[in-house]
Structure formats: structure tokens, C-alpha cells
Amino acid sequence: MSAPLVLAVPAKGRLQENAEAFFARAGLALIKPRGARDYRGAVAGLDGVEVAYLSAAEITSQLAAGAVHLGVTGEDLVREMIPDADARVVLVEGLGFGFANVVVAVPQAWIDVRTMADIDDVATAFRQHHGRKMRVATKYVNLTRGFFSDYGIHDYRIVESSGATEGAPAAGSAELIVDITTTGTTLAANGLKVVEDGVILRSQANLVAARTAPWGAAERELARVILDRVAAQARARAFREVRARFAACDARLLETAREKFGVVTPFGGPTSSGMLTLHCPPAEVYALTSYLREHGAEAVAVADLGYVFSKDNPLFAKLEAGL
Amino acid sequence: MDARATSEAKGPDARAEALVSAYERAGYARLSPAILQPAEPFLDLSGEDIRKRMYLTSAPGGGEFCLRPDLTIPVSRDYLASPAAGQVAGLCYLGPVFRHRKGEPAEFLQAGIESFGRADKAAADAEMLARGVEATSNYGLASPDIRIGDVALFAGLIAGLELPAAWKRRLIKDFNRKANLAQDLERLMLGGTNGRPEYQGVLAALAGSDPKGAHALVTDLLSIAGINAVGGRSVGEIADRFLEQAALGASTRLPRDVRALIERFLAIAGDPDQAAADLRALAKDANLAAALEPALDLFEHRTGFLAAHGIDVKRVRFATAFSRGFDYYTGFVFELTDPARTGDPLVAGGRYDELLTRLGSPQPIPAVGFAVWIERLAVYGGGP
Numbered sequence: 001m002s003a004p005l006v007l008a009v010p011a012k013g014r015l016q017e018n019a020e021a022f023f024a025r026a027g028l029a030l031i032k033p034r035g036a037r038d039y040r041g042a043v044a045g046l047d048g049v050e051v052a053y054l055s056a057a058e059i060t061s062q063l064a065a066g067a068v069h070l071g072v073t074g075e076d077l078v079r080e081m082i083p084d085a086d087a088r089v090v091l092v093e094g095l096g097f098g099f100a101n102v103v104v105a106v107p108q109a110w111i112d113v114r115t116m117a118d119i120d121d122v123a124t125a126f127r128q129h130h131g132r133k134m135r136v137a138t139k140y141v142n143l144t145r146g147f148f149s150d151y152g153i154h155d156y157r158i159v160e161s162s163g164a165t166e167g168a169p170a171a172g173s174a175e176l177i178v179d180i181t182t183t184g185t186t187l188a189a190n191g192l193k194v195v196e197d198g199v200i201l202r203s204q205a206n207l208v209a210a211r212t213a214p215w216g217a218a219e220r221e222l223a224r225v226i227l228d229r230v231a232a233q234a235r236a237r238a239f240r241e242v243r244a245r246f247a248a249c250d251a252r253l254l255e256t257a258r259e260k261f262g263v264v265t266p267f268g269g270p271t272s273s274g275m276l277t278l279h280c281p282p283a284e285v286y287a288l289t290s291y292l293r294e295h296g297a298e299a300v301a302v303a304d305l306g307y308v309f310s311k312d313n314p315l316f317a318k319l320e321a322g323l
Numbered sequence: 324m325d326a327r328a329t330s331e332a333k334g335p336d337a338r339a340e341a342l343v344s345a346y347e348r349a350g351y352a353r354l355s356p357a358i359l360q361p362a363e364p365f366l367d368l369s370g371e372d373i374r375k376r377m378y379l380t381s382a383p384g385g386g387e388f389c390l391r392p393d394l395t396i397p398v399s400r401d402y403l404a405s406p407a408a409g410q411v412a413g414l415c416y417l418g419p420v421f422r423h424r425k426g427e428p429a430e431f432l433q434a435g436i437e438s439f440g441r442a443d444k445a446a447a448d449a450e451m452l453a454r455g456v457e458a459t460s461n462y463g464l465a466s467p468d469i470r471i472g473d474v475a476l477f478a479g480l481i482a483g484l485e486l487p488a489a490w491k492r493r494l495i496k497d498f499n500r501k502a503n504l505a506q507d508l509e510r511l512m513l514g515g516t517n518g519r520p521e522y523q524g525v526l527a528a529l530a531g532s533d534p535k536g537a538h539a540l541v542t543d544l545l546s547i548a549g550i551n552a553v554g555g556r557s558v559g560e561i562a563d564r565f566l567e568q569a570a571l572g573a574s575t576r577l578p579r580d581v582r583a584l585i586e587r588f589l590a591i592a593g594d595p596d597q598a599a600a601d602l603r604a605l606a607k608d609a610n611l612a613a614a615l616e617p618a619l620d621l622f623e624h625r626t627g628f629l630a631a632h633g634i635d636v637k638r639v640r641f642a643t644a645f646s647r648g649f650d651y652y653t654g655f656v657f658e659l660t661d662p663a664r665t666g667d668p669l670v671a672g673g674r675y676d677e678l679l680t681r682l683g684s685p686q687p688i689p690a691v692g693f694a695v696w697i698e699r700l701a702v703y704g705g706g707p
Contacts (some may be wrong), residue, residue, distance in 0.1 A: 112565040
């Protein structure tokens with residue numbers, strides 16, 4: 001059988017590296033059997049999946065059109081490029097890389113502007129004063145329009161910018177900008193500041209499913225396998241395994257551990273010999289070990305997890321619900 | 324989706340042609356502006372929100388063009404480019420316009436009139452409404468619901484109130500845009516929205532000082548920082564607004580009585596004669612006679628002309644809060660709808676005295692007009 005399920009992965013740069021690393025961690029090695037220059041690949045050991053290497057923008061439009069089943073792309077592109085995005089695609093899972101915020105930024109010299117309400121007022125005053133509308137440089141035309149409209153801001157014009165948007169105010173081609181930023185350094189270097197309530201979207205790379213792609217039984221089964229592994233890996237990443245053996249462990253103690261440290265008990269309570277296995281969020285591990293020792297545990301071992309497979313498959317459930 | 328209009332499929336609408344012929348006989352010259360228009364004036368005058376509803380394209384050499392989303396701006400531009408620019412001119416049109424609309428064809432027909440340069444505004448306003456009723460009658464709907472408003476009344480009220488300039492701008496904008504005025508009033512009542520913790524000390528120090536000196540200080544500080552004009556706003560503008568905010572302060576609130584007055588004003592509705600009496604009473608109580616007088620006089624004259632056109636004034640529903648949601652209207656606004664059906668206007672229009680200036684006219688030219696949705700009327704069986 002030829003490849004029924006198409007998985008689109010970014011073809012270039014950091015996003016490609018991160019996406020490949022992400023799938024590799026989930027036990028899904030992306031391979032290019034016909035050579036590194038090929039834009040078609042496969043998943044090692046999983047027949048029936050075709051990997052399409054495309055640009056992030058292309059992935060987004062292919063998802064919208066239903067031409068690929070699953071794809072890795074930024075939520076910023078999904079929200080910008082796909083009208084009524086939730087009806088066309090399902091954002092299955094944030095992948096933990098490609099973080100970027102889409103923000104409204106104004107010149108630092110605008111000491112009178114801190115909030116979107118200020119921008120609204122400045123926009124109205126600008127038109128009265130200059131007889132033209134304030135210009136916003138951005139490549140996020142739709143996100144900008146929606147966000148400004150939510151704040152009741154109408155006296156502005158969008159100037160489409162395909163690159164180096166942060167330079168527009170200094171170049172005199174716009175008064176302010178809407179752009180992505182990760183650390184804010186580029187904005188600051190260009191004399192811009194982010195407006196306090198001006199974060200339009202906190203974006204990251206997402207595994208996205210196309211609702212309108214042909215989802216037959218074979219495609220669904222392949223998606224189930226992929227998402228099962230992704231979920232097992234995601235769950236493994238979210239926890240450390242904490243093992244201890246102590247007699248004094250009881251239900252009340254476990255309840256407290258759940259409440260205080262967000263612990264889960266994948267295998268239930270302690271065994272007859274007093275062995276206890278807990279999964280704990282990484283940030284709480286030390287506090288949990290202290291707590292266990294205070295209550296009588298002799299030794300506590302903590303280990304990283306490779307995969308945590310569970311009976312249910314929450315990501316696939318989310319996909320199924322969306323199709 | 325098929326974007327083509329039903330109009331062409333059905334062939335020319337004889338009743339629409341008859342309507343426009345009647346307008347021509349009444350002295351309105353027919354104009355057929357280009358279907359492909361520069362996008363700039365529409366985006367500039369109607370706002371970015373219209374962009375998502377427009378059919379945009381770009382020329383190979385640069386420049387954005389669109390299929391005209393309405394005919395008011397194209398007719399106004401053609402008028403300004405003609406030798407008659409600046410003179411009194413009555414123009415009419417019939418033709419397709421193009422907008423993305425959910426579940427409706429993107430291409431649809433509009434007819435209408437634009438009247439430029441008439442100084443007798445009350446009479447011109449009333450005539451437009453009468454011509455609008457002529458349009459619905461042409462299709463067999465002789466007594467449409469008539470809703471009217473007058474943007475100039477709210478502008479007069481706000482101008483007459485003792486409020487910070489920033490608040491005046493905001494309230495006028497909210498009103499024009501049909502934004503939630505009530506919610507904004509609530510926010511202004513609470514105050515504190517202008518709180519700027521990081522500059523609080525400086526602002527407090529400047530608040531009581533000589534305005535000229537404070538302005539000089541702020542512009543100097545910005546200049547020392549090496550800042551001149553940034554992104555089209557001058558240092559002077561930034562300093563002005565900074566100090567305006569300082570004057571507002573974190574503790575400034577909309578006085579209770581002012582809010583009550585605005586709410587009393589916005590609650591006035593009914594037939595135009597009763598509304599005018601209520602508005603006169605409000606102006607007298609609030610000592611705003613001088614501010615509201617010009618708009619009220621025009622309002623009452625207009626009502627007189629409406630009656631003279633045979634319109635049953637008792638059936639006209641006026642509301643001070645009625646606006647059409649476009650900020651280019653400056654006075655009279657109206658909508659005709661079907662009493663048996665609610666919702667979409669069949670005819671809508673108003674006065675837009677600043678539009679031609681914004682389109683580049685060197686002198687202000689008064690303007691009033693309306694548009695007729697032909698397909699919405701075509702469902703009626705009446706007419707010639």
C-alpha cells in the first residue's frame with residue numbers, strides 16, 4: 001500500500017532540526033531514503049507515512065486545504081493564514097519549541113503610550129492632527145486587524161511588510177509595528193517597546209491536523225500510532241519517576257503528595273513490600289523527596305522517563321473529536 | 324463559491340432602471356464610475372475592517388486596487404476630478420459593488436444618489452430621505468420603517484461639556500463606531516485608567532506647573548535622548564499628550580452629573596418633534612443651549628421639510644443614539660427597513676460633510692446621499 005498519511009515537516013533551519021529531534025524523541029525517526037536533498041521522506045519502521053518537507057507557510061496552507069493530514073507549524077501562521085482556523089484544523093499539541101509572541105510595539109520615545117487604550121487615543125489624535133491614519137507595519141494583517149478591532153481601534157492603516165518590520169518606524173514607513181519577538185532584543189535594538197496589553201498571541205510550534213484531509217481507517221490508525229508515541233513522550237517529559245520504599249506510606253500521605261506536588265501514581269499505591277512509584281513534575285521533585293523522607297522513607301530514587309504509555313491516548317482522542 | 328451576482332443571471336432589473344431614470348428626470352446626472360478603483364481611499368475612509376470584505380489586487384508596478392465595495396467614494400472621486408468640482412451637483416448611479424458576504428453573492432447591485440455642494444442642508448437632507456422612500460415605493464413598499472439619527476447632536480453635546488480633550492475624542496469615536504459607549508462611560512466613572520505608576524512622581528510634579536514650561540521641559544528631555552520625529556509623531560505631539568495625561572491624572576473621574584446628562588441625552592428617542600422638545604429641555608437644564616442650538620435648529624428645520632415631502636413625521640423613529648457605524652457621517656443619518664421583516668436596511672444614507680475634504684478637496688463641500696440595495700428590494704412584487 002502506498003503512503004496514505006502525509007506528515008508535513010518544516011524544510012529548513014531551526015524549525016526542521018527541532019521538529020526532527022521532537023519526532024526522534026518520540027521514537028519516530030524521520031528518514032530520507034532517496035538522499036538528503038529529497039523533499040519527500042518517511043518514518044523509520046512505520047510504513048504508510050509519507051513525510052513532506054515544506055516551508056512553514058506552505059504547511060499551513062496545505063493543512064487548511066486538507067492536502068496533508070498532519071503538519072508541524074507555528075500557531076501564529078495558523079491564526080494568521082487560515083480564516084476560521086478552528087473549523088479547518090485541530091491544534092493537537094504544542095511541541096515546546098519555536099516559541100514566539102506576536103506583539104504590538106511602539107517607539108520607546110512614545111512615553112505617553114503604555115496600553116492599547118493609549119494607542120486608540122493616539123490613533124484618533126493622529127488622524128485629526130495629520131489628516132491621515134497612523135500606519136502599522138506587519139506581516140500579520142489578519143491578527144492585527146482582529147486584535148485592533150477587539151480594542152475598538154479603527155483609525156489606522158496596515159502597511160504590509162515582509163521582512164525587517166522592526167525597522168519600519170525608524171525608516172518612516174510606519175508609526176508602529178506588529179511582529180513576532182522571542183526575547184524582545186531586536187525590538188529594543190530598534191528603539192521599540194512592547195505595549196503592556198499588546199501581546200496578540202503566545203505562539204509555539206504545534207502538531208496540527210487538517211480536518212478536511214481524507215481520513216480513512218488506515219490514516220486514522222497511523223495517526224493513532226504517531227500520536228500515541230508523541231503522547232507517551234510528552235508525558236515522559238512532563239514527569240520524573242520517583243521511587244521509594246517505606247512502611248508508613250498510606251492513602252492520606254499520597255493524597256497530600258498529589259495536592260502539594262502534583263504527583264500522579266501510575267501504578268496505584270505502595271506494593272505489599274512497601275515499594276512506591278510516583279510521577280512528579282520536575283520542578284517539585286526535590287520538595288517531594290524531602291517530604292517523603294520526613295515521613296519515613298529511607299531512600300528515594302529519581303530517574304528520567306523514556307516513555308509513559310497509558311491505556312488512553314489523549315492526543316488521538318482530541319484529533320478524533322475534531323474530525 | 325460562485326461570486327457572480329444573481330442580477331446578471333436574471334438580466335437587467337427593469338425596476339432598478341426605472342428608479343434611476345426617475346432620479347435622472349429629477350435632475351440627478353447619472354454617473355458610471357470605474358469598477359476597478361484604487362484601494363487606498365476605501366481603506367483610509369472606511370477603515371481596515373473593510374479590507375477583509377474587499378476584493379483586492381495589486382498592479383504589476385505596485386499600488387493596490389480593488390473592485391469597488393461601494394459607490395459613494397467612486398462617485399465622490401469622479402465629481403472631484405470633474406470641472407464641476409466644488410459646485411452644486413446632484414449625481415445618481417446604478418451598478419454592481421463587490422464585498423465578501425457570508426452566504427450571499429459577493430457581487431450585488433446598488434443604486435443611489437450623492438448630492439454635493441448644497442448649502443440648504445436641512446432641505447437637502449429631507450429630500451434624500453424622500454428619494455429613498457421613492458426607491459422602496461418603486462418596488463411596492465410605500466411605507467417602510469424610517470429610522471433617523473443625527474450625529475451632529477452628540478458632537479454638539481460633547482463639545483459643550485467641560486471634559487478633558489482626550490475623553491471627548493474617545494466618546495465621539497465610540498459613538499460613531501457604535502462601540503460600547505455605556506461600557507466606556509462606566510470605565511471613565513471608575514477613573515484610574517490613566518494611572519502611570521512609573522511616571523507618577525514626574526506627572527504629579529508637572530501637573531501644577533506652567534504648561535508652556537512643562538512642554539519645553541518634556542521636549543527638551545526627549546531631544547537630549549536624541550529623539551526627534553519618531554514614526555511620524557513629532558516630539559511636540561508626544562509631549563502634548565504626555566502632559567494631557569498628566570493633567571488627567573490617575574484620580575480624575577467622569578463626574579456623576581455629566582454621566583447622567585450623557586445618559587439622559589442618549590435615552591431621547593421617539594418621533595422627531597417630541598425628541599426636539601426633549602432635547603431643548605435638556606439643553607436648557609444643562610446650560611448647553613449655545614452648544615446644541617445650531618444642530619437643533621437644523622434638526623427642526625429638517626423635520627419641517629420631511630413633512631413638506633409628504634412623510635408622516637409621527638411614523639419616523641428618531642433616536643439620539645442611532646448611528647450607522649461609519650465615522651464619515653457628520654449629521655443626518657437614516658435607514659429604511661421593512662416593517663414586516665427586521666434587519667438589513669433596504670436604503671441607507673446620511674450627511675458626510677468632511678468626506679470630500681478627506682478625498683482631497685481644497686475647500687469643504689457639503690455632501691449628503693444614500694444607497695439602495697437592489698436585490699433586497701427585488702423580492703417585492705410591486706412597482707412598474
